[in-house]
Amino acid sequence: MLPKIALIMLLAYPTSGFAINVGHITTIIDSGMQEVSKEIENDSDQARLVTIRISRISSPEEGGKEIPMEVDGELLLSPSRLMLPAKAKNNVRFFYKGPSDSKERYYRITWRDTALSIDEEREDSRQAVATTSAQIGTILVVTPRQSNFDYVFDGGTLINKGNASYRVVAYGVCRENPNKQCKENYYDLPGKKRVFQRVNVMNKNSHIGLWLGQNFVVIK
Incomplete structure (x- = not known):
C-alpha cells in the first residue's frame, strides 16, 4: 500500500479518460545518481499529446503543499512536451541540479494527456487537432545526497x-x-x-x- 498522496490519483496506470501509462506513482533519484528515466506508453489507438509540469511539494503525503524551488533549474526534464503515436512508447528524463545536502526533496510531476485527431475537413493539409484531455500526477523523490540510513x-x-x-x-x-x-x-x-x-x-x-x-x- 502507498500513503495517501495529496492531489494524486492512487493508480498510476490508465484510467477512464487517461490513455497514457506513466508507470509507478513514485519515482526515486537515489543519492548516488543525478538523473532518472521514466517510460511512458500510449495504450490507446489514437495519437496523444503529453505535456509535463514539475512543482516542488513539502510532502508527498496528504496535506503536502506546493513550495518554491530552492535554486533555478533545481529539477529539469527532457522533453517537457511530446506527441505519442498510437501504441508508442517514449522516455522522459529528470535531472536533479539542486543542493547536495542531507535534505530529502519531493516533487509533483503533472502529466496532461490530450487526445489528437486528424481534421479531415481541411483539403489543403491534414492538421492534428486537440480534443479531450485528462490529467494525472505522480511523485518524484530525490533522496539526500548525504544520506543517513537508520x-x-x-x-x-x-x-x-x-x-x-x-x-x-x-x-x-x-x-x-x-x-x-x-x-x-x-x-x-x-x-x-x-x-x-x-x-x-x-x-x-x-x-x-x-x-x-x-x-x-x-x-x-
Missing part, C-alpha cells in the same frame, strides 16, 4: 530513523487467518512509524525487508 524495529513497529525514504515489504502469516499468507508494501518517509495491519510480523515465519535504493536490507 531504523528501529521494536514490538512490531518499524520506525524510519534516518533522513531518507525507503520501501518496506512485509510478508508471512496473516493476522486474521494464521493459515493464510499476507503481504504488505509501503513507502515510508523519514520519521514514519509503521504498524503492520495484515501481516503478523511477530510470527517467526513472517519477514520484513527494506529497499533503500538498489540495496535490500533484511530486517526480520
Whole structure:
C-alpha cells in the first residue's frame, strides 16, 4: 500500500479518460545518481499529446503543499512536451541540479494527456487537432545526497530513523487467518512509524525487508 498522496490519483496506470501509462506513482533519484528515466506508453489507438509540469511539494503525503524551488533549474526534464503515436512508447528524463545536502526533496510531476485527431475537413493539409484531455500526477523523490540510513524495529513497529525514504515489504502469516499468507508494501518517509495491519510480523515465519535504493536490507 502507498500513503495517501495529496492531489494524486492512487493508480498510476490508465484510467477512464487517461490513455497514457506513466508507470509507478513514485519515482526515486537515489543519492548516488543525478538523473532518472521514466517510460511512458500510449495504450490507446489514437495519437496523444503529453505535456509535463514539475512543482516542488513539502510532502508527498496528504496535506503536502506546493513550495518554491530552492535554486533555478533545481529539477529539469527532457522533453517537457511530446506527441505519442498510437501504441508508442517514449522516455522522459529528470535531472536533479539542486543542493547536495542531507535534505530529502519531493516533487509533483503533472502529466496532461490530450487526445489528437486528424481534421479531415481541411483539403489543403491534414492538421492534428486537440480534443479531450485528462490529467494525472505522480511523485518524484530525490533522496539526500548525504544520506543517513537508520531504523528501529521494536514490538512490531518499524520506525524510519534516518533522513531518507525507503520501501518496506512485509510478508508471512496473516493476522486474521494464521493459515493464510499476507503481504504488505509501503513507502515510508523519514520519521514514519509503521504498524503492520495484515501481516503478523511477530510470527517467526513472517519477514520484513527494506529497499533503500538498489540495496535490500533484511530486517526480520
